[in-house]
Amino acid sequence: MASESVGYLAIADHYRRLIADRQIADGQRLPSVRKIADQWHVATKTAQRALQVLRMEGFASPVTGLGYAASFRPHESAVLRVKVNGTRQRGEQYAEGDEALILSAEVTPTTGPAGDVLGVEPGSPGILRTGMVKRGDKVIRMSHSWFPVELADLVPELLTVESTAPGNVARIEAATGRHTVVTADHFTVDLLGLQLAQSFGVPQGEPILARTTVRHDGLGVIEYGTTWFPRHVVLAVEYTDAADHAN
Template sequence: MAPIDRTPPYMQVVKALRQQILDGDLKDGDKIPSVRKLAEEWSISQATAMKALATLRADGLVESVVGSGTIVRTKSNIHRSARDRFTRMLSTGRIYAPGEYAVITAAELAPAPAHIADALGIEEGEQAIRRHRVTNNEEGPVSASTSWFHASLADSVPALLETERIPGGTPSAIKEATGREAYSAEDRMTVGSADATQAAELGVELDSPVLIGRNVLRDADGEVIEAGEYVSGAGRWTLYEYELGQRD
């Protein structure tokens, strides 16, 4: 017997709309359905619908505009994490949300720094594939990120060494060429100060606060397929939702 979903009705609405916003199905400037429309679509009271919209406003995902209703606002305040992009890739086959695009500035063999070498299971300074990109939206740079792969993939996935976007993303290309499929992932984040390169790429002042992240994708055997690094400017929110405990 399937477990009963005891998520409060307003949170069911919040989760659905939040995911549409993070996936880019609801874009910056799009109008959220009205309180009355939400109440009708979800079979909830208008008070419950109002509570759902208030929660999205508290998340910083929408704002109320007099005469226009509730509008999505994400260009300058949302950082889509590695998790967001990978889940979007799995569900839609596309990594970037509408209005976003990546410029790949490097695709090369390069010496792996210590933390990347540890993740890939190679020696520090050993050659690894390095793909660096800057992700932008209509307002400018959103984040800069680097993906690292074992050098042996250069033969089976030569596109990793080309500064062209890979349709469906690098995990899909690796799966197609080698059969290795991403099974689990891990993200770690901290706060730092922008160095000269990061400041130039993000369009911020030197030593400005930035969000710094590292992520890995592992296959079913626990071996790392990809090790990544990313940085984003201050003022952008990364959203995670998780459950605590079991519901009866």
């Protein structure tokens, strides 16, 4: 099972199958980061990324002070994985006249899975940027983006409500020498809570498309964000065949 070249997705797939097949029971403790790293002969960062994938997909849940426990609720969620070789452009392409606004940019305690994904204790400080995109009088996009707090001094633009080219991830890469090697997008349909419903100006409980994005440089998370799109907003994704493009 151990291999120096094994990737974090292979490790995640291994434990996902064990959890789905009930060989690891719902609620049972998963091996620690250190134990996984030792068993698979990988770096602790690789082991941590594997557990984060399981957490993002609903197959693991953090237990304060104890690591992770298996979580399998097939009637609540099912994961369908699509692997794309290539680079996804950052953000969306807006129409002329669309208005992109940064609503807040601050250092604040991490909430929800943010601390877990960033690799810090829940409630530890992180950089949170919130924004929206308006088309006329309608809000067509809301977003939350978390960044590691240590980037505040290196990229002071993270704490401003301005959004200018080349974008904050590009600034982070230029300031730190880190480079995004994996961008993971997870899409799910949910029902609007009160706060988002008020932001979109629609009734609470309407369906919403949520995209969770994690950008990773192979050593740690650069950005963890969630973007919400209301009904009647189409998120169109185009794929270009690299071989055909080269010709």
